[in-house]
Amino acid sequence: MSEETKKTKIGYYPGCAITKCSTSEEYGTSVLGVSRVIGPELVEIDDWNCCGASSGHATNHKLSTALSVRNISLAEKDGYEEVLAPCPMCSQRLIVSQDDVENDEKLRKVVEDAIEMPISRNVKVSNYLEIIKNYSMDEIAEKKKKKPEGLKVASYYGCLLVRPPKILKFDDPENPKTMDEIVTAIGAEAVDWEFKTNCCGGGFTLSKPDIVIKLTHDILEGAIDAGANAIAVACPMCHANLDMRQQAIEKEYGRKFNLPIVYISELIGLALGLKPKDLGMDKHFIDTNSVIDTFSDI
Amino acid sequence: MKIKITTKELKSDFAKEVKERSGIDVKKCYQCGKCTAGCPVAYEMDYMPNQIIRFVQLGLKQEALTSRTIWLCASCITCTTRCPKEVKIAELMDVLREMALEEGVANPMEKDITTFHEAFLNSVKKHGRISECGMLMEFKRKRPKAALKSALQDLADGSQLMMKGKLSLTPHSIKGKESIKRIFEKLG
Numbered sequence: 276m277s278e279e280t281k282k283t284k285i286g287y288y289p290g291c292a293i294t295k296c297s298t299s300e301e302y303g304t305s306v307l308g309v310s311r312v313i314g315p316e317l318v319e320i321d322d323w324n325c326c327g328a329s330s331g332h333a334t335n336h337k338l339s340t341a342l343s344v345r346n347i348s349l350a351e352k353d354g355y356e357e358v359l360a361p362c363p364m365c366s367q368r369l370i371v372s373q374d375d376v377e378n379d380e381k382l383r384k385v386v387e388d389a390i391e392m393p394i395s396r397n398v399k400v401s402n403y404l405e406i407i408k409n410y411s412m413d414e415i416a417e418k419k420k421k422k423p424e425g426l427k428v429a430s431y432y433g434c435l436l437v438r439p440p441k442i443l444k445f446d447d448p449e450n451p452k453t454m455d456e457i458v459t460a461i462g463a464e465a466v467d468w469e470f471k472t473n474c475c476g477g478g479f480t481l482s483k484p485d486i487v488i489k490l491t492h493d494i495l496e497g498a499i500d501a502g503a504n505a506i507a508v509a510c511p512m513c514h515a516n517l518d519m520r521q522q523a524i525e526k527e528y529g530r531k532f533n534l535p536i537v538y539i540s541e542l543i544g545l546a547l548g549l550k551p552k553d554l555g556m557d558k559h560f561i562d563t564n565s566v567i568d569t570f571s572d573i
Numbered sequence: 574m575k576i577k578i579t580t581k582e583l584k585s586d587f588a589k590e591v592k593e594r595s596g597i598d599v600k601k602c603y604q605c606g607k608c609t610a611g612c613p614v615a616y617e618m619d620y621m622p623n624q625i626i627r628f629v630q631l632g633l634k635q636e637a638l639t640s641r642t643i644w645l646c647a648s649c650i651t652c653t654t655r656c657p658k659e660v661k662i663a664e665l666m667d668v669l670r671e672m673a674l675e676e677g678v679a680n681p682m683e684k685d686i687t688t689f690h691e692a693f694l695n696s697v698k699k700h701g702r703i704s705e706c707g708m709l710m711e712f713k714r715k716r717p718k719a720a721l722k723s724a725l726q727d728l729a730d731g732s733q734l735m736m737k738g739k740l741s742l743t744p745h746s747i748k749g750k751e752s753i754k755r756i757f758e759k760l761g
Contacts, residue, residue: 474649
């Protein structure tokens, strides 16, 4: 790959949850849709594999590290210096695994032997908020075509974008601001609220639905009480738990929320004038029209 | 809570073993309880996170490895983030889970969680990526009680997902699935 391509293209690691025909495909659809308008150009890493997610690190550290690191080595082989993993489970696993092999020579050797490739030391893995903040804020300001009227958004970061902070080194782990800045940049109001980095129950959605229902209920209530009319997310698990489970939560707690849960990439897309359907906004369980309707031409 | 401690536990190498495997030094913990105060799942646990650390400090291996707590930890990493002594508590839960599985003492009450992990990794092993449908089917087949409890909800969710084209029945395997299989053979 030439020097020129290296600089302008970012390796795209979608991860399993946001590819086509998966439960969070609209996240992938909207990330790619936005990138086509404002860049940076994203090129899918050839033959990437699942990072192992929570099931990997919860049960087998070496296996989890090898599954994650294989993707970073593939990215380096393809010539990328930076990789975008829009799913925070993936980005966190990739970054933590990279750090683990960097600080443990024995583990590095075991992993290199397992993945049958040398481990790259030079690939930077980024989450979606980082990519937007580092490459696209000016582009959003220049190319936005629509502006929302009266849209109050609770930026919900969840766990994996910010923790563990010493390794991820992204934003303030207790009160992150990056998503709020993006929300403000597209002309919506970022509400101040207390649940920005609370846990939604993540991977317990199948195995411990009761925990998920309690935790997501608290988050929905916090957003509504702060005056939000939508929650913005950048995580497929947060989205699935808040959107897909919302009706079950309402039933359990006897309170109607009907609160649209939108990906930050969808909000950026709407501001850029992309069609809601092309962003996958018809794929949500909770109707998103109340968010879409606030946008009008500038 | 009363737990009998003998010199056998106090002289055991449990804390050392944990440190060797994970680099986590539980001796640093002075039991301030901040991990427990911020834990979103503490209300469901049989022992509080700081008690699990105490077990490791005191060599109470059985108590730690057979606890429900290690499985109920959601890996949100709030505890590690806030620990004043920089003890990686969430990561400690990972190593304890791993040891519990190796020794075959994982708490049977949390079988839904361990089975989910199994089904998830089996799907990765087979295809290199997650087949949501395949994973779901394996989990439901192995945990019929959990399946029955959530059957109506799943039916509603499943049919909505199908309608929206978000559930693929056919798994997608990667080209390098053999290399993934070899990773599992070596490390699985």
